[in-house]
Amino acid sequence: MRCQECGERPATLHFTKIVNGEKTELNLCEQCAQEKGDLLNQGTDAFSIHHLLSGLMNFDQNIPTAPERSERALRCETCGLTYNQFAKSGRFGCSNCYKSFSPKLDPLFRRIHGNTTHSGKVPTRAGGQIKLKRELQSLKDELKRSIEEEAFERAAEIRDQIRELEKKIASG
């Protein structure tokens, strides 16, 4: 199915919006869904954010199409919540749901908050780990580069550093 907005890209998001008892179906690609989300957000008044949210997340259950079936299979392994259940209730089941449903969340957060990435407080203990993880990632990137450049001595050094850091992270 093609996106009914641009008619170019395949429609990967299927919304059913019910306004005053009237059902409207929207089949959109991610880009168009985002634009539409922004547009819808501008008209948001004080009382409709939850309504809007559940409207946007409310996937139609009755008309299974190919991409929907794969969405239905999307399930959080930790708590067992399916993406469809999340879409219906508007509530995550556990903190791991954020990872399990991660491919779907950027457009959702953009619609709710106009943003996808946290920029506020970082907890001291969990934050320390985050710093270490960032370091680890940059070492891994460097390792990849040195291997590509065939700087094997340097690569061995980095590999040791990575092991060290991984131990530190594992021990919390």
Place this chain on the structure above:
Amino acid sequence: MSLQRFMKEAVSEWMRGKGPDSDIVISSRIRIARNLVEHPFPMLATDSQLEAVIEKVIGASGQEAFQQLGDFELVKMEDLSDLEKRVLIEKHLISPNLAEESRKGAVLLSNNESVSIMINEEDHIRIQCLFPGFQLKEAWNLANKIDDIFEKQLDYAFDEKRGYLTSCPTNAGTGIRASVMMHLPALVMTQQMNRILSAIGQVGLVVRGIYGEGSEALGNLFQVSNQVTLGQSEQEIIDNLESVARQIVEQERMARKQLMEKSKIVLEDKVCRSYGILQHARVIESKEAAQRLSDLRLGIDLGIINNVSANILNELMVMTQPGFLQQYSGQKLTPEQRDEKRARLIRERLLIEHHS
């Protein structure tokens, strides 16, 4: 129980109404949502998992740094009557959701009731600080401090990209909801609220009436709060709300000044009539009581009425709610009985005023 004694126990710090700009800003509130790792959110958790969350929070509150903040009491929802829960809701200390929907819900309450930490509401932990007047920063500083103390012992669900992970995606990121409760009678009287409501919507804030359903704001009391929690820092969110609230305060002051200049006698008449009704009515519905109390409070703020203390609005708005009235009477009341009781409580409260 005498009304004076009942009030001593019933009135929270925020209702006493002493604080910066408290002629217009009734109270400032910060609420932050936190969850623990490796525990499903309350919606999906088993009873024993929820009990474990309570135990962990009790453990975290045993730290010396927390004890230094004052005396706290843990109150479990299952130990309260419906009426007692209702009173806590009317005092803004717990949410209707904690009282009615939660399993194993509990609240850790500070003795002056400026801190209430809800456990097993929609999220495992919701730290709320409620201060009188315009004190958003102070409320945030305290909530932030409690959060830091808790984090020393508790493993929070936090993700580098999404921030603090919450049950509802509308709270993710900072998990913060900052709000101010404002008394805006002059803006309502001069029909400027619609203009302000729509302007506020454009800067990521929400306004709603505090009492009553939908958009009708009983007692001209409005709550302005942030809507966005992800992508802005706590500081940005608070600064934004503070500057918008500051502008609303200025506009309300200007509207009051204009009313006094242009239609002083009409305003005096309105205030004094309401005062008379509150002093003498034998039956009064909550809607009328709210409007009359708002008029009286405006009269006090503008110096039209001199012998009544200003916190009467904050106190009586809470104490004339159904839960409170029934608590005070010590029994369940029909709506008709409540209207009678409400009128009597207001009369008695005004009498205390004149004798003190």
